[in-house]
Amino acid sequence: MARSPAPRRSRGTGRVRIEDVAREAGVSAQTVSRFLRAPAQVGPEASARIEAAVRAVGYVPNLVAGSLASNRSRIVAIIVPTLANPVHAQPVQGLGDALRPQGYQVLVGTTDFQAETEEALIRAFIGRRVDGLAVTGGSFAEPSRQVLAAAGIPVVQLWELPEDPFDMTVGLSNDAIGARMAAHFAERGYSRLAVIGHAEASDTRSAGRVTGFCAEAARLGLPEPLVLLPERPMLIRDAAPLLDRLAEAHVDAVFCTSSQLSVVLLLNARSRGLAVPGDLAIGGIDSDFATVVEPAITAIRVPAYDVGLQAGHLLLRRLAGETVPERRIDTGFTFIQRGST
Amino acid sequence: MARSPAPRRSRGTGRVRIEDVAREAGVSAQTVSRFLRAPAQVGPEASARIEAAVRAVGYVPNLVAGSLASNRSRIVAIIVPTLANPVHAQPVQGLGDALRPQGYQVLVGTTDFQAETEEALIRAFIGRRVDGLAVTGGSFAEPSRQVLAAAGIPVVQLWELPEDPFDMTVGLSNDAIGARMAAHFAERGYSRLAVIGHAEASDTRSAGRVTGFCAEAARLGLPEPLVLLPERPMLIRDAAPLLDRLAEAHVDAVFCTSSQLSVVLLLNARSRGLAVPGDLAIGGIDSDFATVVEPAITAIRVPAYDVGLQAGHLLLRRLAGETVPERRIDTGFTFIQRGST
DNA sequence: CCGTTTCATGTTAGCGTTAACAGTGCGCCA
DNA sequence: TGGCGCACTGTTAACGCTAACATGAAACGG
Secondary structure, eight states, rough: OOOOOOOOOOOOOOOOOOOHHHHHTOOHHHHHHHHHHGGSSSOHHHHHHHHHHEEEEEEEOOOHHHHHHHHHOOOEEEESSSSSSHHHHHHHHHHHHGGGTOOOEEEEEOTTTTTTHHHHHHHHHHTTSEEEEEESOOOOHHHHHHHHHHOOOOOOEESOOOOSSSEEEEEEOOHHHHHHHHHHHHHTTOOSEEEEEEOOOTHHHHHHHHHHHHHHHHTTTOOEEEEEOSSSSOSSHHHHHHHHHHHHHOOOOEEEEEEEHHHHHHHHHHHHHTTTTOOEEEEEEOOGGTTSSSSSOOEEEEOOHHHHHHHHHHHHHHTTOOOOOOOEEEEEEEEOOOOOO | OOOOOOOOOOOOOOOOOOHHHHHHHSSSSHHHHHHHHGHHHHHHHHHHHHHHHHHTTTOOOOOHHHHHHHTOOOOOEEEOSSSSSHHHHHHHHHHHHHHHHOOOEEEEOOTTOOHHEHHHHEEHHHHOSEEEEEEEEOOOOHHHHHHHHHOOOOOOEEEEEOSSSSSSSEEEOOOHHHHHHHHHHHHHHHSEEEEEOOOOTTOOOHHHHHHHHHHHHHTTTTOEEEOOSSOOSSSHHHHHHHHHHHHHHHTOOEEEEHHHHHHHHHHHHHHHHHHHHTTTEEEEEOGGGGTSSOOEEEEEEEOHHHHHHHHHHHHHHHTTOOOOOOOOOEOOEEEEEEEOO
């Protein structure tokens, strides 16, 4: 008697498969698969039976198997420095909102500002065969460039507007932000200007705003603005020496390149009895608190949510097979005049 | 001549596979797979050759195929209402920080406070065969319960402490927060208390804090606190009528259950010339701005990041096959005495 | 009325990995 | 010296789905 080989222990997960639905509905697995992905291609009777069968057996498609077979994961990844800062959490929300209606899910990675983490995340995400990738900044060291090129997926850089992006980019010009505020100050008749930035060299955002501010002031023929770069521009007590320096230089309008600082400065100025904007006009970056203080602060709003949303739309177009000519999208920003200037 | 069947067009992706590495290294695919997942099981010579081969051919493992074969995705999903609010973005960060060292990635879904979205997300995540799930709140309607039960994965509810959780839960008691602040007021000698909450009925967080505050006041024999539930507790102008009502009732200490409100109230009180805490003591929920104003606000800090971190640790233990006896983790909160009380 | 297109469905063969099992060779000990 | 265990590596067959191709019937058009 021929010895049959020992039956291999099943690896099955015991869960409901597409085959079970097919049997229940009296059609082939392929027809069930079609019904789920492109219902229009399936006849009405079969559709009804399949729908009932799916419900009856409690079928939840295994998208992992689907991804492997179709070579599309319907997952898009996004890399941000941290989710603790709303300015970086918002684009994740925007990206998700853009992609969810099309059946995509969002995988998030946080780098904690470490470039090597970015590289590791890119490898991990490519390994998961994500269909698209959004990266905050995006240093893209050589290994990453190769991995990304080999993957052949669309990639969007966020918050940057390089002349020649790696693939696509969505961001805004910090120079333009600085320039806009300088122009506003000039328009309102202020002339002894100052700008408070952030000393951290890696904070290119703040640096760009300072540069743009000064350049525009020069262009308009105003005296060179006072530039202050405190290390840690946060607490009330840090604001006092800054106010002293502004007073010494007879500054009549100051632009704070971080959202918290403008609020702190304003509170401190008021408690000193300074009139805002009479003695000192203050412009800043928008936040919830910019509208809560008295007077509300004239501010520039950076469209963090939109950065993610636009990135999502770009990715979707590419994922739909479209050739997207725009490689750089400038989201711009909103200038909001309030009481403080 | 036997007609050979037309060669089926290849579905290959043209990308480097484990087979390519195996050929290059002169070993079997299985050995390469082992080297990648459990290097200790592979001999030193083979290891060296495989390592070189991986580099030479630029291999990035296809984790989708791996997930299908092993029935483990090494992905954990988290569902939050929105990422725009740091209190919900922080747990995502915490979860990621807990899981990343173990090679897990985080898939995020946002519900925008819609219960039906929660259900759709749960289905989608289960379809992707996530290994674990964290859900903010977690209403878990019947269909979701079934899907989750069938999936047999660990599930953590965030921010809740139900007596009988669906599976596991990490959160804190809002009642206890209210009680703590009431006790603090009593300790400092205040007796005419008030609490400002939020009218929105779905805001169970605020409701719990109000209840706990009043209960503790009663327990300590203080007069019944004044309870105010404004619709939209945000702007300076909204704060003025609140201050009027507090004055009418001769309130000497007020607890604001939302972080912004305490700041707004304090700024307004000061601009009216009220002494804080002399005329009115103010307690709140901690935020960046609670420390920025003058005086800094006595506040309770809710450990949003820790909620995610602890959830991650719970999930990891279960994913490691451990039986976890604790089904409810109370993260507690921190009381921070500052100048405003 | 017959070739051609269209529609609906079925059959087959992977997608790229890992679980399960099967050696093979060596060291060790009775 | 033979038997056993251990360390390492290889072979085979899934995992659950979908792309590609095949088939048959209905619709269509000159």
